[in-house]
Amino acid sequence: MGFRTMPLESALEVSNLTKRYGDILAVDHIGFEVEKGEIFGFLGPNGAGKTTTIRMLTGVIKPDDGRASILGHDVLKDGLRSRQVTGVVPEMANAYIDLSAFGNLTLMGELYGVPKKQREKSASKLLKGVRLYDRRNSLVREFSRGMKQRLLLCMALISEPQILFLDEPTAGLDVESQRLIKDMIREFNRNGTTVFLTTHNMEEANQLCDRIAIINRGRIAAIDTPEKLRMQSSGLNSVEVSFEKAVRAEELMKIEGVREVKRTGDKMRLYTDQPSIVLEGIVDFARRRGLKVVTVNTLGPTLEDVFLKLVRGS
Numbered sequence: 267m268g269f270r271t272m273p274l275e276s277a278l279e280v281s282n283l284t285k286r287y288g289d290i291l292a293v294d295h296i297g298f299e300v301e302k303g304e305i306f307g308f309l310g311p312n313g314a315g316k317t318t319t320i321r322m323l324t325g326v327i328k329p330d331d332g333r334a335s336i337l338g339h340d341v342l343k344d345g346l347r348s349r350q351v352t353g354v355v356p357e358m359a360n361a362y363i364d365l366s367a368f369g370n371l372t373l374m375g376e377l378y379g380v381p382k383k384q385r386e387k388s389a390s391k392l393l394k395g396v397r398l399y400d401r402r403n404s405l406v407r408e409f410s411r412g413m414k415q416r417l418l419l420c421m422a423l424i425s426e427p428q429i430l431f432l433d434e435p436t437a438g439l440d441v442e443s444q445r446l447i448k449d450m451i452r453e454f455n456r457n458g459t460t461v462f463l464t465t466h467n468m469e470e471a472n473q474l475c476d477r478i479a480i481i482n483r484g485r486i487a488a489i490d491t492p493e494k495l496r497m498q499s500s501g502l503n504s505v506e507v508s509f510e511k512a513v514r515a516e517e518l519m520k521i522e523g524v525r526e527v528k529r530t531g532d533k534m535r536l537y538t539d540q541p542s543i544v545l546e547g548i549v550d551f552a553r554r555r556g557l558k559v560v561t562v563n564t565l566g567p568t569l570e571d572v573f574l575k576l577v578r579g580s
């Protein structure tokens with residue numbers, strides 16, 4: 267007799283998932299797993315297939331091929347069960363504008379069979395969490411976009427879902443709403459909720475996610491932790507420099523160890539595998555020209571560098 271270690275349990279299992287719209291292969295045979303307790307990000311540009319994927323996973327549209335299961339419940343064959351453990355913040359807002367914030371929440375709780383006392387208590391708590399409690403009795407039609415989105419998040423959470431799906435939850439929102447939404451996602455995740463979110467925002471994926479899948483044209487280009495995604499792509503170290511006078515990229519290309527030069531605003535970014543040699547080269551270059559260096563920084567690859575490399579092949 268021995269002890270067996272518990273295998274990591276999946277919250278979400280996806281294989282071969284596919285969706286076509288006419289000639290467009292919106293989602294192209296994708297497969298991945300999300301572990302219980304993870305915040306998993308789907309990062310991709312517009313049109314990558316993020317919304318189509320979320321819609322298949324949450325039972326809004328049917329896949330053409332492949333399968334997916336949520337906590338062991340097949341989303342097609344056992345759709346009711348899988349939806350019962352799921353909360354969704356969809357791409358398009360869907361709160362009732364002629365109901366109050368509180369009314370929307372308690373209605374949602376009722377639909378999920380949350381007992382009256384409990385749903386009222388949860389509604390108050392959730393509204394406090396996203397700073398809407400003072401406005402609980404206002405009709406949603408009076409709400410700003412950021413307020414509506416915060417309410418939608420509360421509506422997704424009132425049933426205490428085991429897995430939460432969010433489709434670009436902070437896109438286009440004011441900074442304060444973004445912060446409140448991210449904090450709420452983190453809080454529920456700390457208490458055990460698994461999170462699947464889509465975003466086109468690298469920084470957001472980096473801040474929130476335990477692992478990220480980079481999706482492009484319906485396919486997954488890479489899956490890993492933000493840190494490993496950055497480390498994987500060698501040759502993306504760079505030295506960022508600005509001189510007091512403009513310098514042409516071609517001239518900087520002549521510095522030893524420089525592979526590529528890109529201009530970003532008033533700064534020049536010199537890509538290299540040997541940052542220290544390039545630093546010396548810059549000092550030398552400036553001295554010979556009688557130029558002053560205003561700022562200089564060595565940078566590791568950013569998630570954005572990795573993303574662009576994978577998505578655009580540049």
Ligand SMILES: Nc1ncnc2c1ncn2[C@@H]1O[C@H](COP(=O)(O)OP(=O)(O)O)[C@@H](O)[C@H]1O
Pocket residue numbers: 287290291292310311312313314315316317318319
């Ligand atoms: N209902 C639809 N009818 C036709 N084409 C669609 C439909 N929904 C999405 N598409 C197409 O599928 C691709 C993926 O779209 P979508 O999943 O919305 O991407 P994302 O959410 O990543 O921006 C795009 O080319 C889009 O134009």
Ligand SMILES: [Mg+2]
Pocket residue numbers: 316317318357433434
């Ligand atoms: Mg979308």
